[in-house]
Amino acid sequence: MKNKMLNQYNIVLKKELKDAFRDKKSILATFVLPLILFPLFFLIIGLSGDSLTEKAVNPRLTIVQGDAIASLSTDSEEYQYFNDNIFSLNSSLQVSYVEVEDFKQSLIDGDIYLAIIVTNTFLNDIQDTTKSVDIQVIYDDRSTSGSTAAGVIVDLINTYSEKLLADRVNEIDPDLSMEPITGNSLSLSQAYDDINRYGTDSAILHLIIPMLLTMLISIGGASIATDLVAGEKERNTFEPLLSTGASRFSILSAKYTVIIIFSFLSAIAEVLSIVLSMLLTKDVFATSAFSSIYLPVDGVILVVFNLLMLAALFSGLLLILTSTSSTLKEAQSKSTIVMFLPMIIAFATMYVDVADVSMWTMCLPIYNVIISIKLLLAGVMNYAYLWGALAINIVYAVLSVFVTMKTFSKESLITK
Amino acid sequence: MLSLNNVTKVFKKYDKNFVAVDDLTFNIKEGEIFGLIGTNGAGKTTTMRMIATTLKPTYGDIKVCGYDSVKDDAMVRKCIGVLYGGDTGLYDRLTARENIEYFGQLNGLSDEAIKKQMDYLVEVFGLADYLDRRCGTFSRGMKQKTSFARAIIHNPQVMLFDEPTSGLDILASEDVLNFIKQCKKMGKTILLSSHNMQEVEELCDRALIIDRGQTLCTGTLSQILELTNTKTIKEAFIKLVKREN
Numbered sequence: 001m002k003n004k005m006l007n008q009y010n011i012v013l014k015k016e017l018k019d020a021f022r023d024k025k026s027i028l029a030t031f032v033l034p035l036i037l038f039p040l041f042f043l044i045i046g047l048s049g050d051s052l053t054e055k056a057v058n059p060r061l062t063i064v065q066g067d068a069i070a071s072l073s074t075d076s077e078e079y080q081y082f083n084d085n086i087f088s089l090n091s092s093l094q095v096s097y098v099e100v101e102d103f104k105q106s107l108i109d110g111d112i113y114l115a116i117i118v119t120n121t122f123l124n125d126i127q128d129t130t131k132s133v134d135i136q137v138i139y140d141d142r143s144t145s146g147s148t149a150a151g152v153i154v155d156l157i158n159t160y161s162e163k164l165l166a167d168r169v170n171e172i173d174p175d176l177s178m179e180p181i182t183g184n185s186l187s188l189s190q191a192y193d194d195i196n197r198y199g200t201d202s203a204i205l206h207l208i209i210p211m212l213l214t215m216l217i218s219i220g221g222a223s224i225a226t227d228l229v230a231g232e233k234e235r236n237t238f239e240p241l242l243s244t245g246a247s248r249f250s251i252l253s254a255k256y257t258v259i260i261i262f263s264f265l266s267a268i269a270e271v272l273s274i275v276l277s278m279l280l281t282k283d284v285f286a287t288s289a290f291s292s293i294y295l296p297v298d299g300v301i302l303v304v305f306n307l308l309m310l311a312a313l314f315s316g317l318l319l320i321l322t323s324t325s326s327t328l329k330e331a332q333s334k335s336t337i338v339m340f341l342p343m344i345i346a347f348a349t350m351y352v353d354v355a356d357v358s359m360w361t362m363c364l365p366i367y368n369v370i371i372s373i374k375l376l377l378a379g380v381m382n383y384a385y386l387w388g389a390l391a392i393n394i395v396y397a398v399l400s401v402f403v404t405m406k407t408f409s410k411e412s413l414i415t416k
Numbered sequence: 417m418l419s420l421n422n423v424t425k426v427f428k429k430y431d432k433n434f435v436a437v438d439d440l441t442f443n444i445k446e447g448e449i450f451g452l453i454g455t456n457g458a459g460k461t462t463t464m465r466m467i468a469t470t471l472k473p474t475y476g477d478i479k480v481c482g483y484d485s486v487k488d489d490a491m492v493r494k495c496i497g498v499l500y501g502g503d504t505g506l507y508d509r510l511t512a513r514e515n516i517e518y519f520g521q522l523n524g525l526s527d528e529a530i531k532k533q534m535d536y537l538v539e540v541f542g543l544a545d546y547l548d549r550r551c552g553t554f555s556r557g558m559k560q561k562t563s564f565a566r567a568i569i570h571n572p573q574v575m576l577f578d579e580p581t582s583g584l585d586i587l588a589s590e591d592v593l594n595f596i597k598q599c600k601k602m603g604k605t606i607l608l609s610s611h612n613m614q615e616v617e618e619l620c621d622r623a624l625i626i627d628r629g630q631t632l633c634t635g636t637l638s639q640i641l642e643l644t645n646t647k648t649i650k651e652a653f654i655k656l657v658k659r660e661n
Contacts, residue, residue, distance in 0.1 A: 004524075011521045015510070022509040022550075236505030243468040243498040244522035245490055245570075411427075411471050 008246040012254035020224050020258060029223040030266045034216065038273040039280060059149035060096045060112045064103050066120040071099045078122055086153075086160045093152070107140045113149040114139040129168055206354075209274060210373035211346040213267050214366055217307050218314040218342040220266030221259035222335045225318035228255045230331035252319070252408045256401075259315035260308075267307075299376045302386040306369045309393035313365060314338075316400030320407045342366050354378045362388040365396050417605040418450075418467065418574050419443035423476035425462050425629075436462040438629040439476070444605050444622075446573075449596065451616040451623035452609040453653060459629040460609040464578045467607065468498050481573050494523055497572035497604075499563065501579035508552030512543060512562040515551060516569050523570035530569065537565040540598070556588055564595045574605045581612060593618065613650035623649070625656055632656040 020026055062071040063079055072078050074097055087095050100106040103115040117136040119125060125133045137153050139146035166178050232238035241251065317338055325331035345366040354374045362368045368389035375382050407413070425437040437459040444450040454460050465471040467478055469489040478485035481495040506515050513534070520530040538544050541561040546554065551562060568575070577596060581589040596619055599606055610616055616623055617637065624634040633640055633656055637649060644652040 008522065011518070015507075015514075015518050018514075019507055019509050232505075235508070236500060237507060238505070239465075239468075239470060239500060240498060240505050240519070240566075241522075242470050243493055243496065244519055245494040245524050246522040247490060 005247060005250050008250035009254050009257075012246065012251050013257055016228065016254055016258045017261070020227075020262065023224075023227070026224050026227065026262075030220060030262050031269045034220075034266055034270040035273045038270070038277045042277040042280070057090075057092050057152070058094045058096060059114060059153065060098050061114045061116060061149070061153070062098050062100050062103055062106070062112050063116045063118060065118055065122065069102045069104060071101075071103060073099060078118055081123060081126075082116070086156050089156050089159055089163075090152070093156070103138075107138065107146075110140070110143065113143065113146040114153060116153065126164075206374055206377060207350060209271070210370045210377065211349070212270050212274075213307070213373060214310065214370045215342045215346055216267040216270050217263050217311050217369075218366060219318075219335075219339045220264075221262035221311075221315060222318055222339060224262045225259045225315070226322050226325075226328055226331040226335055228258065229319065229322040230325040230328050231322075233325075234327050248408055249405070252405065256312075256315050256319060256404070259318060260311045263311045263315065264307075294379065295376060296381060299381055299386065302383075302390055303369075303372050303376050306372050306386070306390050306393050309390065309397040310365065310369050312397035313393070313400045314342075316397070316404040319404050323404075323407050323413055346370060349374070354380050357382065357385060359385060359388070363392055365393065368392060417444055417446045417448075417481060418607065419479045420463070420467075421477050421479075423463070423466065423473045423478060425459075425466060425471065426474040435629050437466070437473075437626075440624075440626070440629075440631060441476075442624050442631075442634060444574075444607060446605050447600065447603045448622065449600055449606040449608055449620045451620035452607060452626060453611065453613070453616055453623055453649070454609075454626040455611055455657065457628075458626045460611075460626060461578055462629075463626075464498075464576050464607070464609055467492075467576060468496060469493055494570065495572055496574045496576055497567040497570070498576045499567045499578070499580050501577075501582035506551040506554075506559055506562055506566075509550060511548050511550050512554075512558075512565075513547045515562060516566045519566045520569040525570055533569055533571060534565075537569065541565050556584075557591065560584075560588055560591055568599070568604075572604070574607070575599050577606065577608045577610075579609055579611070581610075581615060589615075613648070613653060617649050625653055627657050 063076075063082060064070070065072055065078060079097065083095070087093055098106070098112050100112060103112070106112045107115060115138045117138060119134065122133065122135075125131045135157055137150045137157075139150040141147065169176055169178065229238065232241065242248065318335060321334040321338065322331040325334060345364065349367055349370045352371060352374070354371065355378075357371055357375070361371060362385055368385075372386050372389050375385065420440050420442055423437060423440045424435065427434045427436055440459075440463060442450070452460050452463060462471065466473050467480065467485065469485050469492050472486055478492075480492045483491040483495065485492050506512075507518075510518070516534060516537070517530055520533065525533070538547060541564060543561060543565060546558055551559060554562065575596075577592075580592045580596070584592065593615060596606060596608065600619075608616070608619060620637060622634070622636050623640060625632040625640070633643060633652070635643065640649065640652050641647065644655050646652040646655055
C-alpha cells in the first residue's frame with residue numbers, strides 16, 4: 001500500500017515538475033526575476049551612488065558676504081582665500097563657482113548646491129588669533145546632492161580650522177601634542193583573533209539576506225501554487241485527475257513538494273544573485289564580510305530545517321488558497337494577500353539586536369526564521385533560540401499539513 | 417456491473433440542506449448504454465461524481481464492478497473511465513503521449529501495458545501525426561481524440577460520459593457519438609448523462625429521467641414511450657417534467 005502510494009506520488013511529482021519547468025511564466029517569476037533583480041538593484045544603487053559622489057566632489061557653489069544676496073566675484077580676495085586654503089585641501093575636489101544675483105533663489109531653483117556665507121570682515125578676522133570666525137554653509141535640505149556637498153565643504157572648513165590651530169600652537173611650542181587623548185573602538189573580533197564574529201556593519205549580510213531568503217522561502221512558490229489546483233480546475237483537468245486510481249493524498253503530497261522545491265530554488269537563485277552582484281560591484285559593497293564568514297555546521301543545519309518548516313507552512317497555506325479558488329485569477333488575488341504577511345513581519349526584524357533577542361519571539365513564524373539566520377550570520381550561536389524556533393516551526397508546519405489535507409478532502413473542492 | 421441503491425446526496429450550505437439526488441436506484445448491465453436524462457441542475461453530474469468517487473453518497477450505496485464506491489474507492493476508480501463534457505481538460509504543456517501516459521500510470525498500468533494500449537489507441541483514433549506535439553497547439557478535434565484515448569488508456573470496464581457533447585459543434589459531437597458507439601462495441605458498460613434527447617435515442621438501450629434529484633421514469637426507451645403515451649423521448653421528457661412541476 002505504502003509502495004503504491006509512493007509510486008503514485010512519484011508519478012504526480014514527475015509530471016508536475018515537467019509541467020512547471022515548461023511554464024515560461026513560472027520560470028520567469030521563480031528564477032529569472034530573482035536572479036536579475038539584485039544585480040539590477042545594485043547597478044541602480046551603484047549608479048546613483050556614483051552620481052552623488054560625483055556631485056559631491058564637483059559642487060556648484062557660491063560665496064556671499066554679510067547681508068548681501070549677490071555672490072562675490074571670482075576676483076574677490078575672499079574667493080581666492082577659499083580656493084587657495086580650503087578647497088585645495090581635497091585634491092579631487094573641483095568646485096564649479098557660480099556667480100548669482102540672488103543666492104537664495106538660486107538654491108531654490110537648484111542652480112547651486114550650496115552658498116558659503118562669510119562675514120564682512122572675514123579676511124581680517126581669520127588673521128586675528130583671538131577671534132572665532134563664523135562661516136555658514138546653506139544648502140537646500142530637499143536636495144541630497146546639496147546636503148552631501150555641504151558635508152564635504154564643512155569637513156574641509158573644519159580640517160582647515162584644525163590645521164590653522166595646529167600652526168598657531170606650533171608657533172608657541174613645537175613639542176606640544178595636538179592629540180593629548182585619542183579614543184578608538186574595537187569590536188571583539190577585531191581585538192581577539194579567537195573570536196569569530198563578523199560584525200553588524202554589513203547591511204547586505206544582516207538585513208537583506210535574512211529578509212529576502214525568508215520571504216522567498218515563504219512565497220517563492222506562489223506562482224506555481226496557484227496553477228497547481230486552481231489552474232487545473234480552470235483547465236478542466238482536476239476532476240479527471242481525481243477520477244484516476246491515484247489517491248488524493250498522493251496527489252496532494254506531490255503538489256506540496258513541488259511548491260517547496262520551487263520556493264527553495266527561488267531562494268537559492270536569490271542568494272546566488274546577491275553573491276554575484278557583490279562580486280560584480282565589489283568596490284561599492286563590502287565583499288570582505290563574506291570572505292571572513294565562518295558558519296558552524298550545526299547552526300547551518302538548524303537554520304535549513306527552520307527554512308524547510310517555514311516552506312512547509314506556506315506551501316500548505318498556498319495550497320489551501322488555490323484549492324478553495326475556482327479560477328486562477330481568484331487564486332492569484334488570494335495569494336497576493338498572503339504575500340504581504342512575510343513582508344510586514346520581515347520589516348519588523350530590521351533593527352533587532354541579535355545579541356539581545358527576546359526569547360518569546362521564537363513563537364512568531366517568519367520572524368523566528370529571520371532571527372535564526374541573523375544569529376547564524378553574526379556568529380551568535382543562541383542554541384536555545386534556534387532549537388526553540390525549530391520546535392515551534394515544526395508545530396506550525398504539521399498544523400498546516402493537517403489543515404491542507406482536510407481542505408483537500410472536502411467535497412467543496414469539486415462542487416464549488 | 418454498475419448499480420445504485422437508494423442513493424441520496426444532500427449538500428449543506430449555510431445550515432440549509434439541499435437534496436441534489438433523492439433515493440436514486442438503477443443498475444446497468446455489461447455492454448449496455450444507460451441514459452441519465454434531465455435538465456440543468458437535475459442531479460445528473462452529482463450522480464456521475466458519486467460514481468466517480470469524487471463525492472460520497474449521503475445515503476445508499478454504489479457498486480461498480482462489485483466494489484463499493486466508499487470503501488473501495490481506489491478500485492472503483494480503476495474500473496471507470498470518465499469523459500466530462502465541454503472543454504476537454506488536457507495539460508497544454510504536455511504532449512498527447514505524455515497526457516495519455518500520465519493517466520495510464522496513475523491507473524496503475526505498467527510501462528509495457530501502456531505501450532501496448534497506446535499503440536492500439538493511436539491506430540483507433542489516428543493520433544500518430546500529433547502524438548508527440550504539445551496539446552496547447554491542438555485543434556478542438558485533436559484535443560477531443562486525445563481525451564478519448566486518455567479516458568480508456570487503462571481499458572476500464574465502465575465508462576461515464578457527463579454531457580459529452582456539451583458546447584461542441586456538430587462535427588465534434590459526431591466524433592463523440594461514434595466514440596461512444598465504439599466503446600459499446602468493445603463491450604463497455606456506459607452511463608451517458610445528457611439533456612440532448614436525440615443522442616439518447618440514437619445511443620441508449622435504457623434510460624432514467626431525473627428532475628430535481630428525483631426519478632420520474634425509468635426503463636427501455638420503448639417502455640418510457642409507452643408509459644408516457646408519447647412518440648419521442650423528447651415529448652416523454654417534456655410531459656413528465658411539466659407534470660411534475
